[in-house]
Amino acid sequence: MKDKYKTQIVEILRERQYATIDELSKILFVSPSTVRRNLNALEQSGIAVRTHGGVKLKEESNSAPSFTFRIHQNIPEKKKIALAAIKLIHDGDIVFLDGSTSSFFIAEYLSEFKNIRVITNGIDTLSLLSRNGVNAYSTGGYVQDENRSALVGKYAESMISCFHADIAFFSAQSVSADGEIYDCFEEENFIRAVMMKNSSKNVLLVDDTKFGRKSPYRLCHLRRVDYLITNTPLSFTEEIPTAQIIAK
Numbered sequence: 001m002k003d004k005y006k007t008q009i010v011e012i013l014r015e016r017q018y019a020t021i022d023e024l025s026k027i028l029f030v031s032p033s034t035v036r037r038n039l040n041a042l043e044q045s046g047i048a049v050r051t052h053g054g055v056k057l058k059e060e061s062n063s064a065p066s067f068t069f070r071i072h073q074n075i076p077e078k079k080k081i082a083l084a085a086i087k088l089i090h091d092g093d094i095v096f097l098d099g100s101t102s103s104f105f106i107a108e109y110l111s112e113f114k115n116i117r118v119i120t121n122g123i124d125t126l127s128l129l130s131r132n133g134v135n136a137y138s139t140g141g142y143v144q145d146e147n148r149s150a151l152v153g154k155y156a157e158s159m160i161s162c163f164h165a166d167i168a169f170f171s172a173q174s175v176s177a178d179g180e181i182y183d184c185f186e187e188e189n190f191i192r193a194v195m196m197k198n199s200s201k202n203v204l205l206v207d208d209t210k211f212g213r214k215s216p217y218r219l220c221h222l223r224r225v226d227y228l229i230t231n232t233p234l235s236f237t238e239e240i241p242t243a244q245i246i247a248k
Contacts, residue, residue: 009038018051021039021053077208084229088201088227089110094163096170098122098168102169103122104124119139123148153187165200171206175213182214196220204222227243227244
């Protein structure tokens, strides 16, 4: 229940930018004390900040928002994308998952499959897979300063290279109108590149909020991706052979 209220508060603040405790109490039909408890949790997680009798989302650096912040963004779209993504998985598959929140949502459903193995550099994703009894491998590596929910580095890249996956799922911070894929975490792009090299199928997971933008570090062009799963059809300035799957 607490997670439900925290998620709803984040969505309200995304729309309104700012709200008072009384306003949140009325919108959520809960007591002000319940709102305060959830706001305290959001503040401790670095998602929200209290100010002048109300609360607003913490102004994260656009180049490096935290995993905790991102996991509360666009939840309905990410769940739809995850449900569309698992239709590409089969019993017995070896699956790569990057450290993105989109891959985390896929991990929630993988206990439905038999005899699959999952290799991930996502710390939260690995924990979720373990709790759900999924046969999971950590890439190893070190925790980067910019994103403390992902493992990166040469050890992680070497571990990934020891496997050949049937399918790799990854996300990115932005996709430009000409089909270039970008992210704000340079070292995670290195991990994704190794996953793509060692996988039979590569699947990009993005919702429409990431389209038409650019971030600091280029990963690759969409031509190198077999499937693009998103919540709305995306149009590009040139013809791209990547198959689009629309999550509904």
